[in-house]
Amino acid sequence: MKNRTVVITGGATGIGFALARQFGADGARIMLAEPREHRLQEACEALKQMGAEASYNVCDVTDLDQVEALADHVWQTYGGCDVLINNAGVGSREKRLPDVPMEDAHHIMNVNFWGVWHGCRVFGERMKDQGTPAMIYNTGSENSFFCATNAAAYIASKHAVLGLTETFREQMPDFITVGLIIPGWVSTELTPGFEDVAMHADEFAGIIYPQILEGERFVVSHAxxxxxxxxxxxxxxxxxxxxxxxxxxxxxxxxxxxxxxxxxxxxx
Known part of the structure; x- marks a missing residue:
């Protein structure tokens, strides 16, 4: 990955940041994106301290124009993108479907599904025009395949990411790899209070990173x-x-x- 450009949405914390550390240690140039600038600054400083080249762009993935602006910034700064990790996501508490406020359900879908759609749409077309081998990995969940929890909106969003990823994979040319990252129970800000129970994000990233480099269709961990x-x-x-x-x-x-x-x- 030396001198390759990697863009990670939701990359300032959790799985996104753990993957940034893996890519950065391998020589990649890292561009992190999410709405919280102070968290982006902290993450970039940590990456630089370990010797990685890192920068950031404040971006709300639910806004297509902001994702377009992110891509503009990446191409202007680095001349292209080799790897996109559509990782931005939000969680939700377990609730019966009728008890979920509609604004909460729409917000979860906007981030977890439409945010991924926006990344695929914007970066996919530019990568096609770029004409060089590239990768797009979307962060799904074990909840893309079964109901690990009782959080209806979250589970629906992750099932939708599976369908989007599989369809997009078939639409892209062979030189662009499209795959799905499938976290099991990982300790992140989405799962507060379970730091000593769930798998640590760095452990998870260490398991899946070689699979990403191999271009696997499904990137897995929890057996x-x-x-x-x-x-x-x-x-x-x-x-x-x-x-x-x-x-x-x-x-x-x-x-x-x-x-x-x-x-x-x-x-x-």
């Missing part, structure tokens, strides 16, 4: 997550086995088969 994922997938497979089992010709109504046939005919 027990597979138990929860299997619970949902087993129930889904059981439903299909009982009510819609595979049979000859069952691809008739498969959308991807249909689109492929149309493409082979040259219609699209």
């Amino acid at each position: 027990y997550n597979t138990v929860r994922i299997d619970e949902r997938m087993d129930a889904l497979k059981d439903a299909y086995a009982r009510y819609a089992p595979r049979h000859e010709g069952d691809e008739q109504y498969d959308v991807r088969h249909y689109i492929q046939r149309i493409r082979e005919r040259g219609s699209i």
